[in-house]
Amino acid sequence: xxxxxxxxxxxxxxxxxxxxxxxxxxxxxxxxxxxxxxxxxxxxxxxxxxxxxxxxxxxxxxxxxxxxxxxxxxxxxxxxxxxxxxxxxxxxxxxxxxxxxxxxxxxxxxxxxxxxxxxxxxxxxxxxxxxxxxxxxxxxxxxxxxxxxxxxxxxxxxxxxxxxxxxxxxxxxxxxxxxxxxxxxxxxxxxxxxxxxxxxxxxxxxxxxxxxxxxxxxxxxxxxxxxxxxxxxxxxxxxxxxxxxxxxxxxxxxxxxxx
Numbered sequence: 001x002x003x004x005x006x007x008x009x010x011x012x013x014x015x016x017x018x019x020x021x022x023x024x025x026x027x028x029x030x031x032x033x034x035x036x037x038x039x040x041x042x043x044x045x046x047x048x049x050x051x052x053x054x055x056x057x058x059x060x061x062x063x064x065x066x067x068x069x070x071x072x073x074x075x076x077x078x079x080x081x082x083x084x085x086x087x088x089x090x091x092x093x094x095x096x097x098x099x100x101x102x103x104x105x106x107x108x109x110x111x112x113x114x115x116x117x118x119x120x121x122x123x124x125x126x127x128x129x130x131x132x133x134x135x136x137x138x139x140x141x142x143x144x145x146x147x148x149x150x151x152x153x154x155x156x157x158x159x160x161x162x163x164x165x166x167x168x169x170x171x172x173x174x175x176x177x178x179x180x181x182x183x184x185x186x187x188x189x190x191x192x193x194x195x196x197x198x199x200x201x202x203x204x205x206x207x208x209x210x211x212x213x214x215x216x217x218x219x220x221x222x223x224x225x226x227x228x229x230x231x232x233x234x235x236x237x238x239x240x241x242x243x244x245x246x247x248x249x250x251x252x253x254x255x256x257x258x259x
Contacts, residue, residue, distance in 0.1 A: 003240055004233075025201060058194055063234070076171065088106050106140065112129055114251055
């Protein structure tokens with residue numbers, strides 16, 4: 001909720017700022033036309049087109065990148081579910097005496113992995129759960145290595161179970177780093193700056209009319225603000241209104257199957 005409010009505040013600031021600059025640009029243009037009616041708008045079309053085109057390009061790349069990262073994060077949840085499920089099934093290759101303890105460790109591990117993202121809005125709590133999950137990974141690995149060497153284990157237990165555990169452990173690092181993959185802050189600064197510059201130039205282009213064209217101004221500012229809001233929401237799908245939580249159901253279903 002806090003991030004959503006922050007996101008709305010940024011988008012609202014962009015909306016208001018663009019409206020102010022649209023009106024400011026219109027007034028500047030009106031004064032310029034009073035001084036130089038014939039040449040006030042001469043040669044400005046190329047500059048306006050370049051700035052508006054650059055704004056559109058930045059918005060398109062930002063939106064495309066954010067959407068791609070959202071899809072990648074969803075896929076990683078599926079990959080982790082498959083990795084844990086595969087490793088859990090291969091416990092059957094171990095001796096019957098070693099299986100109960102290892103299965104219990106898997107249950108506690110999956111509970112902890114779910115808790116990491118359930119507490120994502122609280123960085124300290126999420127970090128503590130992540131550290132706990134890392135400790136359980138080490139315990140599971142040591143138990144699996146010892147059990148796979150037992151005489152009554154399947155001859156290929158080590159060859160099949162340990163690589164599956166390695167995949168299960170590796171995916172946690174991949175998911176953790178994926179949550180931190182965002183464009184550099186300068187990209188968002190550039191996006192806001194281009195939006196403000198475009199609003200100023202668009203306002204200048206509306207000079208000459210006696211009254212402000214509020215319908216066009218409102219639509220232009222609203223379109224830019226909504227686009228930025230969606231981009232920011234896509235970048236942080238654990239905090240905003242666009243979320244990947246629904247995909248966690250795959251992990252919850254796997255946890256249910258472990259009972």
